[in-house]
Amino acid sequence: MQMEPDPAMRRITLSFDNGPHPEVTPFVLDILARHGIATTFFIVGDKLAGARAASERAHAEGHWIGNHTWSHSQPFRERGDVDFVHSEIDRTQAALGTLAHPDKFFRPFGGQGRLDGALNGCAAEHLQKGGFTCVLWNAVPGDWKDHDGWPDVALSQIQNLDWPLLVLHDINLAAMRHLDRFVGTLRDRDFAFEQAFPPSCLAIERGSPAVVLRDGVVAN
Numbered sequence: 001m002q003m004e005p006d007p008a009m010r011r012i013t014l015s016f017d018n019g020p021h022p023e024v025t026p027f028v029l030d031i032l033a034r035h036g037i038a039t040t041f042f043i044v045g046d047k048l049a050g051a052r053a054a055s056e057r058a059h060a061e062g063h064w065i066g067n068h069t070w071s072h073s074q075p076f077r078e079r080g081d082v083d084f085v086h087s088e089i090d091r092t093q094a095a096l097g098t099l100a101h102p103d104k105f106f107r108p109f110g111g112q113g114r115l116d117g118a119l120n121g122c123a124a125e126h127l128q129k130g131g132f133t134c135v136l137w138n139a140v141p142g143d144w145k146d147h148d149g150w151p152d153v154a155l156s157q158i159q160n161l162d163w164p165l166l167v168l169h170d171i172n173l174a175a176m177r178h179l180d181r182f183v184g185t186l187r188d189r190d191f192a193f194e195q196a197f198p199p200s201c202l203a204i205e206r207g208s209p210a211v212v213l214r215d216g217v218v219a220n
Ligand SMILES: [Zn+2]
Pocket: 017, 018, 068, 072, 109, 110
């Protein structure tokens, strides 16, 4: 049952990219379960076979599963040819099968969290034709490179955001050891955890261009 949002509380949405990982994903799932938080896991297709059970568990526990490219090797700003773009999107969607959310969530590989050129014209067209929902982000605290400092970076990044959509990664245990305390801090600060995405972070919604299909995000 979905609770009505309390207007006194600020909303926040968590997401976990670049997994699944056979140890880190279950570790993150345990923490989220303890706090009763539902999130989205954006999956790198070529990692799925190595840890499919973790993604199946996430799905069974009510988390949403999205597509985060097949190889996570080159942002579309660096490689925009049709074969690469289509294969990065379609191979992962096929591998996810019934794990995938019906709205077909796709998050491009930004490269160090960059939004500019994370999509290109070819990808945007393919995602629209395929009825995908393209989910971007507005806070990237860099947990993959700063295993201990990311919670402070995150708190400062979200300070002035109306509805943060935070990108974390279920790939490194040292970084995720701080997740439990970080979630506790957000609770203490009266954040309400939402599974839905802020509209300002959607570039495409079920195949239709959405708020941020804008200059800078789509390179030609
Ligand atoms: Zn990524």
